[in-house]
Amino acid sequence: MGKPFLARLGANESVFGPSPKAVAAMQGAASETWMYGDPENHTLKQALSEHLGIGPEHLAIGAGIDGLLNSIVRLTVTHGDTVVTSAGAYPTFNYHVNGYGGTLHTVPFKDDHEDPEALLAKAKEVNAKLIYLCNPDNPMGTWHDAQTVQSMIDRVPEGTLLVLDEAYIECAPDGLAPPLAPDTPQVIRTRTFSKAYGMAGARVGYAICAPEMANAFNKVRNHFGMSRISQAGALAALQDQDYLHATVEKIAKARNRIAEIARANGLTPLPSATNFVTMDVGGDGDLARALVASLIARRIFVRMPFVAPEDRCIRVSAGEDADIDAFAAALPEALADARAKVG
């Protein structure tokens, strides 16, 4: 459009940014970028190992969860294999499954939540190689508690691997994630520095899994694939948990403000354990799509779920007060426009 967005609240990036210590570490590493990064990611793995209380043999580092999902699908899915996910869940996972020739089977969301029982049943029915569950969920922001997820892990069918995507876990209340138990071979968990840690552009994610699976990554990953600067930034970000906690508090406050603004405009915010709020616009997908377009025309970047009935909603990422002010200022007219257009 020629003009930058007033508020960038569409991609679940963290406007609160990375820790200043991570920024400083990246700036310091810039002049060292003539050297390859450590192909073993040794220091970052050690630090994650200590932080998580699990052995480094349970960790695989990758270029964001996207890069890890690529490797996970490559290691487990070949032409004709079946994979189960929720209709409208993370499209990049589907992209990788399609890319390696897998066949996707989907189950619907249930009351705006992913549906563990339906995912398990479908996986059993189609003899799936993978089940994908994002908890807390994107794009709805909803979640299942630790007990529910643990029960799902316990019942993953023989021959199936559960990909438990915990991209947003740092934004969630304590205790939402089941214990790591990283020797459990039927689950691989993915986490990232892209969301609460505020480093989406650095491409650093990690997987927590059984050692056999972590070793398998070494057979397919690009060994020198990690940016040296990103390695330095992720390490410093991990070591600044105070900053992370402060960010998580800001995210929680931003969620509350966004929810209030939604309600004040007659929309219904869904509860969220992520860094965004998904809100029911009160119509169908056409109305929500019109609202997204209308907000973007007002230089407010938001996105929305893309499968019915979840596509009655729009999704607004947490932002600074100024971002949310801009959203609040644009929403009433954007909503009026959208309603006028859809009729």
Next chain:
Amino acid sequence: MGKPFLARLGANESVFGPSPKAVAAMQGAASETWMYGDPENHTLKQALSEHLGIGPEHLAIGAGIDGLLNSIVRLTVTHGDTVVTSAGAYPTFNYHVNGYGGTLHTVPFKDDHEDPEALLAKAKEVNAKLIYLCNPDNPMGTWHDAQTVQSMIDRVPEGTLLVLDEAYIECAPDGLAPPLAPDTPQVIRTRTFSKAYGMAGARVGYAICAPEMANAFNKVRNHFGMSRISQAGALAALQDQDYLHATVEKIAKARNRIAEIARANGLTPLPSATNFVTMDVGGDGDLARALVASLIARRIFVRMPFVAPEDRCIRVSAGEDADIDAFAAALPEALADARAKVG
């Protein structure tokens, strides 16, 4: 070993580093790393397009040549397909071929050069999907002239794609590379910011190819896989051609010094169009391996070819004067030790 290397001359990194403008661009981008990078690499593609004088539709950007080779192999090779390379050529290419189930066929180097005629003949014989040629070559540093490479391109068998790896092309004399002619479907050329541009740790490479091939990358690449900081750094590095040219001059001077030191110690340096000098130690692989170990024990990091008869050589990357001084100081004793060990 607990102590850092005195000279890091083993990985063909550029100790001369990236342009200060690239470092500044990366430092400036560090605080923007909360945002994803541009998934289309639009700005970098446009700049490369202008620099190379070809349309952006001929370009694919990836996480270094390693990342591009992964995509190239994935797009062209499946179980049972055959691939031709030189015995002792770039092992990461072989790693990807093995990873996607391809079968490697190798031909020997000929007089320390890759052998285009043997590669073509073998490709025809085994009906290869890919031929890999690195020009100028790693690990020997030798090269074929533009006419020879063009003649090879012209005779690539039907159904075969030539992967022309030009990682070191900026270090080579002008005119060594054949004209780009990027509509030619039988060749894909790979280049990088890791070598002469001095940004190995940033992971930015690009492929020059027919538009159909460039489009195919979009079906398998990680769309948000590029580090935002690396994108900014590569753009600034490309825009500072003066710095590149100055670096290339430093590399040429360093090559001359390394060659002189080799000769002064009774070793035979090979001619090189890269950022390293490969030198014949005058014995077999055991002697060269002993020399590499003996240099590393003296905190001088070098590497060597790993297939006979090329493994009679060691490979020394260009360095600053101090690096080369350290190499020169260590070499006589290291050589005496190696000779004593091998006997």
